[in-house]
Amino acid sequence: MPVLLNTSFNLRGEPIVADAFDALWCFVRAGLDAVVIGDVLISRSAVPETWRRWGEEVPRGQRPMVSDNVYTFF
C-alpha cells in the first residue's frame, strides 16, 4: 500500500538535518529512493559509489559522549 509518511529527516540517534550536506549524507545512509533539495531532485541511482561506500562504513547513530545519571529512589 502506498504510504506517505511525514517524519523528521534524520537517522535514529542523530540530529535533524540542518543543511544540504546533512540532507545528502542522511539520504545516502538511509537508503532513500530520492531527495529534493531546493529545485534539484536526486535519485538513489545518481549517488556516487564512493559516497555509498562511506555510507555503509560509518556507524549509524553515535552514542552520546556522556550518559546522564538516573537515580531511582523507589
Add this chain to the structure above:
Amino acid sequence: MRFALERSRRRTDRLAALLADARGGETLAELQKLQLSLAPPTTPAVSDGGESTRIGPWEIVREETGTALRRRPLPAAEARFWSQGGDVPVAPEARRVVLLGESMARGFLTDPVVTPAGLLERWLTETAGDASHQCVDLARTGTSLEEVEEIVKRLPALEPDVVVLMCGNNWAHPRYTVGALDVLGRALHDGGYELLRESFWRAVVLPRIARLLERLGWLGESGAELVVVIPEFNLAEWAPEPGFETPVLRDEDLARWIPLRERAAELLAADRWQELLATAEELERLDGGLSPVSSHLRGRALLALGRNEEARSALEQSRDAGCGLLVSHSPRCPRPIQEQLAAFASEHGAACVDLRELLRDEGSRLPDAGAFLDYCHLSIEGQLRATRAIAAAVLGVEPAAEAVNVGGRRHEHAAAHLMAAMHNAYSGQPRATLVRHLERGLALAGGDAADLCRFRRFLVGSAPAWADRAFNELCRLPNARRYLAANVEGRVYGFESLARRALVDALAEVLPDRVEAAPVRAQDLLRAGTTGTSVRERAGVTYEEQRGYVQAAAACSRFRIDGAPADGFDLELVLRVPGLETPGRVVEITLNGKPLAAVVCSPRWSRSAIALDAELLAETNELVLRWPPPVAQYDDRQAADAAALGRGEFPGVLPSTGEIAVLRATPRRRSPAMGVGAERGDAAT
C-alpha cells in the same frame, strides 16, 4: 489519592532540592559506594576469558594438527583497528610468533601497506627459511591495558612459541572504575594534584600492569618465549600539546607562573638559552614539576647549551608530567611503565628490545626523530630498526640480511608522511615538523606532488570529506584510507579542528608555486584551533568536562583570521572571567600587534562586536586577547575536582584566565558594525 500524590510530589521536590548541589551529589555518590561495598562480589572487570573462542576479528579453531584462526566479519569501523590479514592456518613446522600491541605495533599510518608484524616475518624468514616462522598479528589500534590482558588470557589456546609484547603507549590512559576515581579523589583532597598523580601510578596503573605481566609470566613458564619491547617517545621533536600547559596552581604560584611562561616563550624565540634555562627552572619551582611546558623549555635550553644527558632527562620529565593528572594527552609510555617492563623482562629472563637504546642518536642522546611519524608511532625506517632487533631476539642471532623488502608502493610510503603531517598538526605541533613530513613525503613520491595537491585541494575546499573528490582520491591509498576513514563525516573529529590552516601554511612552504588563494569566509575562530585530543577521546572518552566554550589557561589567547575582504570583518565575541571580583578589569585585544580594543569583563557572559576595518587587515592576521591577571581559584578548583572524582566524574584540573563562548569573524557586506559595542561588556577604548 490525589492528596497522596500531591504530598509525595512535595517530598520529591524537597528531596530534589536537597540533592541539587555539590553536597547532594556527594551524598548520592556515597550512598551508591556504600551499596557497592555491601553488594556480593560481581564479575570482575576483566573476565576470565577461558571459555571464549574469539580474539578480535578471529575465531580460534582447533584442528587435528593444531590451532588456526578463522577471520570473522566485523563492522568496518572496528575492523580497521585490526590487521587486514585473513585466516591464520595451522603451520606445524613453523614457530608461531604472536605480536601483541597497540597502534605502534599496528603500524599506525603505514598499515596495512607496511606493518611491524609483516616486517618481522620477513626478517625471520629471510634468515631462517621461508616456512620457518608464522607471525600472528594481534596488534590493535587504540587497545587498552585491560584489552591486552583479555588477549593474553586467551593466548594459550593459540599455542604460541614466541609472544612479543609491543605495548605500553596506551597504559597511561587506563579504564577507570568508580573505585579508582574515588581513590584519586581522596588523594586530590588530601594532597593536591601532586598526590593525585602519585596515586594514579601507585594505586591505579602499576598494579594493573603487574597483573598483566604476571599472567604473561605464566605463559612464559608454560613454554612460550617472551620478547618485551620497551616503547620510546619522540623526545627530540614532540612539543607539549597546546591543550595542557599546567594544572591549576596555588594562587600566588599561578599569578607568577602565567607571566613567567610568557617571558620564557620570548626567550626561546630569541635563542637566549641561559636566561631560558633560569626561567624554566623558576617555572618548575612554581609548578612542582606538574607542567609539561616548564621541563620542555628546560630541555630545549639544555640541548642548546650542549648538556644533552640532562636535556634528555628534562624532556622525559616533560613527556611524563601530565600522565595521571587526568588531562588529555597523546599516547606515550612514561618512565614508570618503561621501568616496569624492563624489570619484568629481567626477572623472567625474557628478551628485551629497548627502543630507548635502539633508536638513540649517540650525539644528542635523544631518539632519532626520523624513526617517528609523531609522538610514538614509528616511520618505516623506525619499524625496520625495531623489527630487526625483535627478529634478533626471536632467533637468538642477528638476521643475516641488512635489509628486507619493505613492500608497498612509493606513493603509499609517501602518504604515511602526509597523514603524519595531518596528525601532527592536529596535536598543535610546530610548522617545522609538518614541513619535515610533507617534504619527506614528496621525496618518497619521487617529487610527484599530485597527492600533496589533492591534499591541499581538500583542505581549502568546503565540502564535507565524504563528498570531496580530492579526499576520495587520497583514500585510494590503503594506509591513507585507514587514517582518513575516521574523519569522513567531518563532524565530531572534523577537519576544521584538524589544524587546517597550519597544514595549508606548511603546504605553501613545500609547494610555493602551487598555492591557490583560499576564498575568504566567515570564520569560527574557536573551531579553527588545534585541539590535541587523544585516541581515547575519539572513542567517546574525554577527561575534560563537556563545555560549550573555550577555557583559556594562559596570559593570552591567540587566534588567526584569514583574508582581507574589501569591507573588512565584523568580529563578534562573547567572553567572561569567572571569579573576577575587581571591577573595571579589561581584556585587551590586539590585531597584528596593534591595539584594537579593550573590553571590560565580568564574571557573566558579555557580548561585544568589533569592526575590523580593511586597512587593519593582511592576508593572515593574528588576533590576541590578553586576559587580566588570573583570579584566585586553587581552593575552589581542588575542592570541585575532588568532589567530581568522588562522584565518579572527571575533574577539570586546568586553571582559567578567561572563557570564550563565541569568537567569530564574518566578512562585512554593507553596513559596518557599530564599532566596539556591547550588550553587557562595555568597551573602555
